[in-house]
Structure formats: structure tokens, C-alpha cells
Amino acid sequence: xxxxxxxxxxxxxxxxxxxxxxxxxxxxxxxxxxxxxxx
Numbered sequence: 001x002x003x004x005x006x007x008x009x010x011x012x013x014x015x016x017x018x019x020x021x022x023x024x025x026x027x028x029x030x031x032x033x034x035x036x037x038x039x
Contacts, residue, residue, distance in 0.1 A: 023038050
């Protein structure tokens with residue numbers, strides 16, 4: 001089991017690479033209305 005690495009791959013059903021980076025952008029914004037859902 002690999003437990004190391006940073007941004008090693010997107011989670012399932014996140015919309016591929018573009019969706020992954022969008023998810024990271026939303027998570028980084030503490031005031032974004034979709035943040036709780038993404039976490």
C-alpha cells in the first residue's frame with residue numbers, strides 16, 4: 001500500500017485532471033460554498 005506522495009492521482013469521479021485541479025482550488029478556498037461537499 002502506497003501512503004506517501006503529494007497529488008499522486010485524482011480521486012474517482014472527480015472529472016479527470018481538470019476536475020481534480022478544480023477540486024483542489026475549491027478546497028483551498030475556505031469560503032467557497034462547495035468546499036464542505038468536496039472535503
